[in-house]
Amino acid sequence: MCGTMVAGLMVGSVNAKETVTWWSWSTEATTALNAQAEYAEANADLDVELELTSSADYWVKLPVAIAAGTGPDVYQMTRPDFESYAAAGNAMDLTEVIVNSPLLQEYLDSLDPVLVETYQFEGKQMGIPLTIECSAIVYNKTIMEAAGIDLEAIEDTWTWADLQEIAEQLTVKDEKGETTQYGFYVPADRLPSWEIIWTSGYDIFDETGENCLLDDPGIAEALQPLADMYQSGVSPSIDVTTISSGDDMFMSGKIAMIAAGVWKVPTYSRITGFEWDSVELPVNPETGERYCSSNVCGLIINPKTENLDAAVALMEQLVQPESQKLYADSNSAIPALEEVREGYFDTEVADRIEAFEDALDYVHPNVLSQYIPYQQFSQLYADGLKQGITGEKTMAEALQDLDASITAVVEENKAG
Template sequence: MKSRILAATGVIALATATITGCSSAGAAGGDSDTLTFMFRGSDAEKAAYTAAIEQFEKDNDVDVKIIMTTADEYSTKLKAAITGKQIPDVFYVDPGSVQAYVKSGIIKDITEEVEASADLDNVWAYGVDSYRFDGKIMGEGAIYAMPKDIGPFSFGYNKTMFEAAGIPLPSTDTPYTWDEFIDVAEKLTLDTDGDGTLDQWGTGLNVQWNLQSFVWSNGGDWLNEDHTEVTVDTPEFAEALQFFADMSNVAKVTPSTTDAQTLDTYQRWMQGQIGFFPVGPWDVPTYEKLDFEWDLIPYPAGATGETATWTGTLGIAVAETTKNAELATKLAIYLSTDETAQQSLVDAGVQIPNLKDMADTWVSESTLPPANKQEFLDVANDYGRALPANTTYSAEWYDELFKNIQPVLDGEQTAADYLAEVQPRMQELLDKANADAGIG
């Protein structure tokens, strides 16, 4: 049978709504001989999934309809499908949604099937544990999805820029200290054409996706151990946020606000104007086309002396309402752990292998950039953490930090003052999330 790629707008009516219990909802597949798989991704990912699913169809005598959306549209359209009782049989889920989906009866407990058919010792534990939930604590108990991938959020540098400036290349093992990082970034911040205006910068980082590394490596964190207290108002956290802001306002190693409005830092990195920039596995296909050499290194380390970053993940869940639970679960496990399916995704360059033995081979044999692929695996194995909101019932408390952070980034307010001001609002939202989750 031939898989069919369907535009999500042709299957799901657009709507916005709160997720509610859906025990009587139907599945978008419509019958037990057809499965629907909804995901978001790039053209490369679509081609990889098409090839993998066509093989699954042949092996299992089933028709799989593929519903694809853009990354920006996915959450809205999935919620619309849930509200309209047209839930796909198999679909992407993020760790932060697991608790709500379990409580609402939307996703199926697939523990028994996974443990019977998958070699979990050969799958990244972080990936599997991100979709475990025992009714109280994320990371423990039953499995509600299999990892589509894990995404070690690593740190890249422009090797060509370093060589042109005559700066020794950074170590792939020992992270820069913050002082060393600023020193190098200042040397890379230049007016290369002599017109009196900077056109090259040491770095240009987004606070929402890069602050975590600086906070964690400085000994700070967002939450206490049992996730009941917001801890952003500590000296360690304040020092990290202040350092982040001072990169622009004191060291001036990032594009100014005006520069960023003209061309954002991602585009400047792509054009070879930025020395250091984050790199996730999903970036690799695009970065292969860059006109300069680049590679991976650890993030600079704060007071702990140890590098830190986060590891993303998406899961593949099965709808509680599917009319063919056996095949739907088999498809989720297949996409996550089958060697051929994984090879299709790895060949497309959109992720590192889910299977640890494949990942080791990929590091040693793949000739595609980056040269230091081992850094991705080091993040996955050793020091990558979950994003703070992934372990709580909702992300509102976490998002609150970033809503009014701009005055700190602009140098108009100190980090310590802002964090003291925002912590109570974050705590109130965390308390609500924990109450909604039944955690008292």
């Protein structure tokens, strides 16, 4: 085999039908992933062994396999998990690989720099962005029209305060005082709380990832409207949504508005009892900013791979426009490559599906910290936010305690 030397390994040519292993998790993108593997096999003379695992098992299995030297050559990564894998030495520095690969260089040059930079760690390119996410406010159009409210007319300037006022207006109770229609769904989750934090000018961690910033009084003030809506009955309670999820309640016509990721659109397309539509997320009147959280998924090369040539060849094929387009055309994910996204939004499930497409102009990658695994952070965050939303603690107290819990984990992992 001949090629270019990179970190002591040869890159640039692949023997016929060289085997390369690629791991991902099984989701609605399974069809596209299998089609991509077939595309790579046909165009790079590779034998691609694609292994799909459930998401829960994937994040348990992957680091153990890499450490044992039995991991895949290439594996899929979510943005919030990236720092911890890069810091642990489980991601290859791709800087020289990219220099010696015109195809990868051309691909990265064609992307939004925000997406490229989000897979850099300590100044090194250690991942290749593959797909992105976005979010919007989805609403029951039938309810909204009956109330004489035109969200599209105020979309360019509406704020979270406007949303709260409309949600209160749309909350309906019967003669017994029981809520029959909720104005807005407030979950103990990242959406829309992260959006509110970022548009208010705050962040979750500092640039080093060593310091959690959730105890800032300004964040508690920014998130207080969520608590106000929840505690006043504008939103169904957590107990209620344990029995019937927020999505189920929205789809049955019991919730007027819900913050939703674009991955929910195929689910909502099954609604038959009413018309629904979407508008862009509210803007912060003080900062003038809109952000939507985005789990930018990427490709990582295992630094322990013994098949670097094949791994690079696979990656080169997966980023090709024809390969990226498979995500859009199957409506399973939004390609990072803008030129092939059109197929994803070529749908008639809602009049203004472009609200999601417009949100791609202000995506905020879900950047956290190398010192705490995303799954652990998510559980702590949900538990802490829940206490503030429900009124078990004041929002300020809940976020202070949450910050302390996260900081304890960060300090422990830094010491270890």
